[in-house]
Each structure stands twice: as structure tokens, then as C-alpha cells.
Amino acid sequence: MPQSVHCMYGGRRIGIEEALELRRRRGRRESLKFYCEECGKPVRPHQLGSTGQAPHFEHQARNPACRLSHTVS
Helix, strand or coil: CCCECEEEECCEEEEHHHHHHHHHHHCCCCCCCEECCCCCCEEEEECCCCCCCCCEEEECCCCCCCCCCCCCC
């Protein structure tokens, strides 16, 4: 499954670490608008998982037309 480590935020391309830092500074309750750099749909940043999955962006709603969207197993 392809995973994105970049997104669009405020009209510019940012990396996952910058997005996670923005979320840490502003808090989870404040809505930050991150978008997929390929399809333009909303995404959210995910930090290092307990299973060892690397930090990445995930679409808020699956988009089968985007190669960066997660797939159904």
C-alpha cells in the first residue's frame, strides 16, 4: 500500500514531520486542513504506530481513484 509522507497545507507542500509538529502545537481539537498532494482530498497525519508503521498521511475517506489512498483488505 503506497503511503504519502507529503501533503498540501496552506497552499504549500509540507512533510509528515512538519504536519505532526503543527498538530502538536495547535492541539488535536483545532481543525487543521491537510490535503492529498495527488487528488486534493482531505488527509490526516499519523505518527509512528505501535506496530512500527512509519509516520504517514491517510485519506479521511478512502478514494479508490487516488494511488495514495489506503485500500480495503
